[in-house]
Amino acid sequence: MELVLMLTFGFLEDPSDILIFFGRFHPLVVHLPIGFLILAIIAQFASRWPKFQPLKPFLHYLWGLGAISAFLAVLFGYLLSLSGDYDTDTLFWHQWSGIMVLVLSLACYSLFKKQGKNTPFVKWPLVVLVAITITYTGHLGGNLTHGSTYLLEYAPNPVRGMAGLPPKKEPRPKVTLLDSADIYLDLVQPMMDAKCISCHNPGKKKGGLLLTSHTELMKGGESGEVVTMGDAEASELFRRIALPEDHDDFMPSEGKRPLTEEEVDIIEFWITTGALPKGYVTELDSKKEIIETVNTYLGLDQNTIFGQTVEPPNTMLIDSLTDNGFIINRLMRDNYFLDANFSLSEREITQADLDLLMRLKAQLVWLDLSHSGVTDEHLQQLGQLENLVKLNLSGNAISDTGIQHLSKLTHLESLNLYNTKVSGELLNLLPKLGKLKSIYLWKTHIGDTLAIQLQEEYKNLTIVYERENFE
Numbered sequence: 163m164e165l166v167l168m169l170t171f172g173f174l175e176d177p178s179d180i181l182i183f184f185g186r187f188h189p190l191v192v193h194l195p196i197g198f199l200i201l202a203i204i205a206q207f208a209s210r211w212p213k214f215q216p217l218k219p220f221l222h223y224l225w226g227l228g229a230i231s232a233f234l235a236v237l238f239g240y241l242l243s244l245s246g247d248y249d250t251d252t253l254f255w256h257q258w259s260g261i262m263v264l265v266l267s268l269a270c271y272s273l274f275k276k277q278g279k280n281t282p283f284v285k286w287p288l289v290v291l292v293a294i295t296i297t298y299t300g301h302l303g304g305n306l307t308h309g310s311t312y313l314l315e316y317a318p319n320p321v322r323g324m325a326g327l328p329p330k331k332e333p334r335p336k337v338t339l340l341d342s343a344d345i346y347l348d349l350v351q352p353m354m355d356a357k358c359i360s361c362h363n364p365g366k367k368k369g370g371l372l373l374t375s376h377t378e379l380m381k382g383g384e385s386g387e388v389v390t391m392g393d394a395e396a397s398e399l400f401r402r403i404a405l406p407e408d409h410d411d412f413m414p415s416e417g418k419r420p421l422t423e424e425e426v427d428i429i430e431f432w433i434t435t436g437a438l439p440k441g442y443v444t445e446l447d448s449k450k451e452i453i454e455t456v457n458t459y460l461g462l463d464q465n466t467i468f469g470q471t472v473e474p475p476n477t478m479l480i481d482s483l484t485d486n487g488f489i490i491n492r493l494m495r496d497n498y499f500l501d502a503n504f505s506l507s508e509r510e511i512t513q514a515d516l517d518l519l520m521r522l523k524a525q526l527v528w529l530d531l532s533h534s535g536v537t538d539e540h541l542q543q544l545g546q547l548e549n550l551v552k553l554n555l556s557g558n559a560i561s562d563t564g565i566q567h568l569s570k571l572t573h574l575e576s577l578n579l580y581n582t583k584v585s586g587e588l589l590n591l592l593p594k595l596g597k598l599k600s601i602y603l604w605k606t607h608i609g610d611t612l613a614i615q616l617q618e619e620y621k622n623l624t625i626v627y628e629r630e631n632f633e
């Protein structure tokens with residue numbers, strides 16, 4: 163109390179802050195008594211051998227240093243405990259065994275100072291007791307900071323069993339197929355593990371809430387249940403993660419890395435569909451509300467094309483294309499994927515140009531042939547450029563007859579058909595272009611009705627129609 167008064171005097175506006183500031187040095191300071199006392203213990207035993215006899219007159223200095231540093235550790239530890247961040251039971255025992263270390267090391271100091279005169283009967287048990295108390299205090303301290311499960315988290319199962327812990331959780335295999343993604347086990351719990359359990363674990367049960375498993379989560383915290391099955395809006399957990407970040411109740415608190423928008427959406431979906439302990443996302447999501455988000459979140463929508471390594475293109479070939487008016491760019495430093503652009507050329511594309519392009523079949527992923535005089539016949543050949551991810555055909559006299567040849571372009575993510583004559587054939591083409599994310603259909607022969615129909619069928623496809631996203 164005196165200390166508090168002393169520090170409050172005058173210039174400090176918030177005494178508790180400055181105290182806790184010093185308190186945070188505790189984890190650093192504790193290493194001093196540990197070091198000195200262990201050295202004292204070793205020296206004490208060593209001095210029984212004739213070779214180390216000369217140590218004897220100095221032993222009490224080691225105990226003295228141990229006691230002084232133990233005092234500092236106790237003091238800083240007390241300040242840290244003022245933050246109230248710790249599990250009170252563990253804290254109680256940690257604090258008192260820490261004080262015990264201090265008392266015992268003082269006892270050793272005074273005992274060994276009057277060396278020789280004391281009885282060895284007290285001496286050795288006392289030294290052993292110091293060793294045990296340090297170990298015990300240190301262990302509890304570790305539990306306070308890391309949670310009581312920390313130490314044995316990676317221990318072999320038999321060892322965990324002896325300590326009364328459940329067998330290790332088998333890590334979930336990485337999800338590679340959307341169909342095998344589990345809403346809780348593969349999505350919600352890993353989010354909790356990454357962003358919440360540092361404060362909501364058995365050692366640090368902030369708000370009385372554990373987020374280490376579905377069972378614990380459903381038990382709720384100080385203010386009762388945090389999840390109302392089927393109703394995200396009514397769930398405290400959802401309310402807290404969906405608040406503006408600067409709100410006092412926002413979770414994770416203390417400016418820790420927040421959940422992303424996608425993560426919040428997935429948690430909302432999980433609660434809305436009943437906050438189940440397990441269940442396949444694809445089965446729960448009959449209305450396909452969250453599938454796309456999950457797909458992106460798990461990184462399953464990456465175009466497999468970019469996982470391949472392609473050969474460097476023939477330089478003579480690149481030179482001829484450049485001479486013919488193509489602008490060719492390499493897209494990645496460590497691979498040979500290419501972007502070819504003919505839209506700035508003043509002449510129309512010819513059969514000879516296409517033959518050259520065909521020879522870049524493996525490398526060509528972006529192709530811009532807008533306003534290049536492409537015809538329906540040309541499309542038959544272009545349809546064989548199977549690695550294309552982006553294709554711009556705007557401003558060409560092409561129609562349904564031509565675009566039917568594009569059905570093999572299964573890697574295509576973006577297709578620009580602005581200002582062409584395409585129409586109904588799209589209904590046959592789109593189902594084959596599974597990776598397609600955006601399509602430009604302004605100024606085509608597609609009418610409003612068909613555009614609306616397409617948008618309804620392909621909810622996650624960005625259809626650019628009438629200059630705006632058609633949504």
Ligand code: HEC
Binds near residue numbers: 354403411
């Ligand atoms: C930096 C520490 C910290 C992190 C990280 C953290 N929380 Fe908290 N949480 C707290 C504290 C402290 C409280 C109690 C004070 C309060 O209610 O705001 C709390 C309380 C809560 C409560 C209310 C419990 C009740 O019954 O009153 C919920 C729900 C919650 N947290 C959810 C989360 C979720 C979800 C995450 C991860 C996205 C998270 N927390 C991450 C510190 C944290």
